[in-house]
Amino acid sequence: MGKLLLAIAVAAILQVADRASAQVYPSRQITMVVPYPAGGPADALARILAERMKLSLGQPVIVENVPGAGGTLGAGRVVRAAPDGYTAIIGDWNTHVVGGVMYPIEFDALKDFAPVALLTSAPQLLVGKSAMPANDLGELIRWLKANPDKASVATVGPGSGPHLSGILFQNMTGTRFQFVAHRGAAPAIQNLVGGHVDLLFIDASTALPYVRSGQIKAYAVTSKSRWATAPDIPPTDEAGAPGLYFSIWRGLWLPKGTPKDVIAKLNGAIVDAWADTAVRQRLTELGQEIPPREEQTPEALAAHHKAEIEKWWPIIKAANIKP
Numbered sequence: 001m002g003k004l005l006l007a008i009a010v011a012a013i014l015q016v017a018d019r020a021s022a023q024v025y026p027s028r029q030i031t032m033v034v035p036y037p038a039g040g041p042a043d044a045l046a047r048i049l050a051e052r053m054k055l056s057l058g059q060p061v062i063v064e065n066v067p068g069a070g071g072t073l074g075a076g077r078v079v080r081a082a083p084d085g086y087t088a089i090i091g092d093w094n095t096h097v098v099g100g101v102m103y104p105i106e107f108d109a110l111k112d113f114a115p116v117a118l119l120t121s122a123p124q125l126l127v128g129k130s131a132m133p134a135n136d137l138g139e140l141i142r143w144l145k146a147n148p149d150k151a152s153v154a155t156v157g158p159g160s161g162p163h164l165s166g167i168l169f170q171n172m173t174g175t176r177f178q179f180v181a182h183r184g185a186a187p188a189i190q191n192l193v194g195g196h197v198d199l200l201f202i203d204a205s206t207a208l209p210y211v212r213s214g215q216i217k218a219y220a221v222t223s224k225s226r227w228a229t230a231p232d233i234p235p236t237d238e239a240g241a242p243g244l245y246f247s248i249w250r251g252l253w254l255p256k257g258t259p260k261d262v263i264a265k266l267n268g269a270i271v272d273a274w275a276d277t278a279v280r281q282r283l284t285e286l287g288q289e290i291p292p293r294e295e296q297t298p299e300a301l302a303a304h305h306k307a308e309i310e311k312w313w314p315i316i317k318a319a320n321i322k323p
Contacts (some may be wrong), residue, residue, distance in 0.1 A: 025085055025262050029060040032252075033089040035074025037067045041203070044286060045120060045250060046090050049270070052279050056269035070159070070323065071095035072103045079107040083114070083255040085262035090119065092250040093161070097308050101316045102159045102323045110309065113253035115301040116263055117270045120288040121249040123223040124165055125207045125233065127216045129195045137219040137239035140199075144175035151177040154188040154197040159321045162188070164312065165201035165222060165246045167319055172244055192216055203248065205229065205287025222246040229287055247289075249308075251301045263298055271296050 030053075034046045043065065050061035066074035075095045081087035089095075096109045126137070134140035144151055155163035158181065166179060180197050182188040185206055192200045193215045200207075204221055208230055211218040220239035221227045227235075236244040252270065254263060273279050274290050283290060294300070 025265055026057055026059040028086065029062055030057070030085070031064050031087050032061055033074045033078050033087065034063055034065050035067060035071035035089065035091065035095050036065065038065050041122065041248075041286065041288075042090055042092060042250060045283070045288060048279060048282055049090075049119070049273055052273035052276055053266075053269040056272045057265070069103050070099050072099040072105050075099065075109070075113075076105065076107060078253065078255060079112045081255050083257035083259075085254060085258055085266065088116065088252055088254050088266065089113075090250055091253055093248050093308065093312075096251070096253075096305060097312050098159050098164075098316065100309070101313055102321060110306060112256050114256055114258045114263055115298045115305065116252040116254060116266050117296050117298065118291050118301040118304055119250045119252055119270070120283060120290055121223075121247040122287050122289065123204050123221050123227055123247045124161060124201045125204045125211070125221055126165075126169070126199065126201055126219045126236075127192065127207050127211065128199045128219060129192055129197070130214070130216055131195055132198060132217060134219075135217070137234075137236070137241060140219055141173050141175060141240060144173070144177060148176040149178060151198040152180050153177050154192060154200040155179050155181050156183070156185055156188055157181055158323060159316065161203075161246065161248055162201040163321070164315060165244075166199075167315060168246065169201070169241065169244060171315070173241060189216075201246070203287070208287070220244075228289065229284065249304070251305065253301075267296070267298060 032046050032050055034043050036042050046063045050063055053061045066077050071094050075089060075091055078087055078089040099105055100109045134143045153166045163179060170176060185202055188200055189202060189210060191197045193210060204227055210216045218233050220236045221233050222245055223235050224245060225235055274296060280290060
């Protein structure tokens with residue numbers, strides 16, 4: 001009888017120990033999927049964040065690049081992962097908004113992910129070749145209306161940020177122009193500098209060196225407020241196109257069904273990272289803006305994500321954009 005009681009006691013202790021061990025998160029490395037090639041803005045953000053999160057979590061956070069199909073391949077990889085908090089994705093406007101319309105994906109970007117936190121946003125600049133006759137946004141809109149379909153606007157492909165920004169601009173201002181697709185931001189901006197195209201919506205940090213050197217003109221930054229990196233460039237509300245907002249924003253998601261305490265633990269590590277002065281400085285140098293503390297929550301990311309889908313899906317569908 002004594003041996004039986006001892007065995008029962010030992011089994012109970014082991015069971016409690018197992019449960020306690022299972023509740024400790026994280027107990028091993030976390031994989032952060034970046035759905036783009038190494039070296040890009042999302043990859044740089046991921047590596048800065050992963051390095052800092054390790055301090056809060058006590059476990060390594062490794063970055064895994066899974067590019068393809070506008071980022072939806074990497075998103076699918078995370079959807080299929082176990083909902084245990086060990087596989088996350090740095091998704092963005094492309095993967096979690098545009099991808100749901102343009103690609104034949106097998107997941108629902110709103111329903112199949114658990115939001116963790118809104119990470120950063122990067123506005124665009126509307127820039128023009130140096131020979132453009134208009135010197136501010138109001139003049140540009142008037143010139144475009146007086147010269148319908150004569151201006152050329154560079155894009156980096158169908159459904160890209162520059163393309164959809166241009167469509168939104170046309171819709172809001174009643175202007176018309178021709179889109180010229182390029183194979184990336186570098187050739188697009190080089191053609192603008194060379195005077196081969198007239199206008200371009202492009203990542204603000206990419207365009208700024210050319211603006212500062214006088215090789216191209218900056219008309220506005222596509223945000224509600226002035227961009228901290230270049231406060232001399234007016235936002236669209238002030239420049240003459242109120243409501244023309246666009247930024248490549250990024251968030252962190254986990255697979256649907258991840259426990260709330262795990263989500264809270266990862267969210268806390270992100271909040272710690274964004275409060276770090278050195279981290280904030282590195283992101284500012286990359287042209288990334290960190291949201292206010294009250295917007296660094298799972299609920300804020302979910303609300304922002306839903307609002308962006310409601311804004312952009314009708315625009316993409318009406319334009320019948322195909323990849």
